[in-house]
Each structure stands twice: as C-alpha cells, then as structure tokens.
Amino acid sequence: MGTDWGPIVIAVVLFILLSPGLLFQMPGRMRAMEFGNMCTSGISILVHSVFFFAILTILVVAIGVHIRAP
Template sequence: MSADWGPVITAVVLFILLSPGLLFQLPAKTRIVEFGNMSTSGISVLVHGIIFFAIYTILVVAIGVHVYAG
C-alpha cells in the first residue's frame, strides 16, 4: 500500500511560495502589494494564510492532486 504524497508536497510548495515577504506581501506597509521586501505584518500573515488554504483546498480537494511513491 503506497502513501499519497500529493497533499504533503502541495502544502510544502505553497507554504514556501506564499510566505509573506518572500515573493510578495499583500497588503504591504506602504502599498497594497510589495515584491521581495522580506518583511511581514500580522494582517499580511492572515491574508497569506487565507490565500494558502483557498489554493490548497482547490488543488487537493477539488482537483485531487495525487503523488504515489513506490
């Protein structure tokens, strides 16, 4: 019996890409969106968390991403 690694890989990739301040920050301190500023705030963590769970739900539940090893 193989383990389904799709949800794990999807979560790790989205976590890295949606870390506030790494690629972009929404909302930023001076503008609505800033790119690569490497800083964060509480509201941007909340917004990025909501975006993360929305995209994760669409990919894992609605589309059904599956990766089997072995």
C-alpha cells in the same frame, strides 16, 4: 500500497511560496502589494494564510492531485 504524497508536496511548496515577504506581501506597508521586501505584519500573515488554505483546498480536494510512492 504506497502513501499519497500529493497533499504533502503541495502544502510544502505553497508554504514556501506564500510566505509573506518572500515573493510578495499583500497588503504591504506603503502599497497594496509589495514584492520581495522580506517584512511582514499581522494582517499580511492573515491574508497569506487565507490564500494558502484556499489554494491548498482547490488543488487537493477539488482537483484531487495525487502522487503515489511505490
């Protein structure tokens, strides 16, 4: 019986992609959304963490993504 790697892979990929300032930051310093500025703030960390947990919950719980290792 293998381990279910789906939630782990999805969580790691989402953590990297949704890091504030890496691809985008919402809210930005001057605009509502800024792209690739590599800066962060407390409110943007809160917004990105809500996005992370919402997308993770949808993919893992609602859709049920599974990656089984042999």
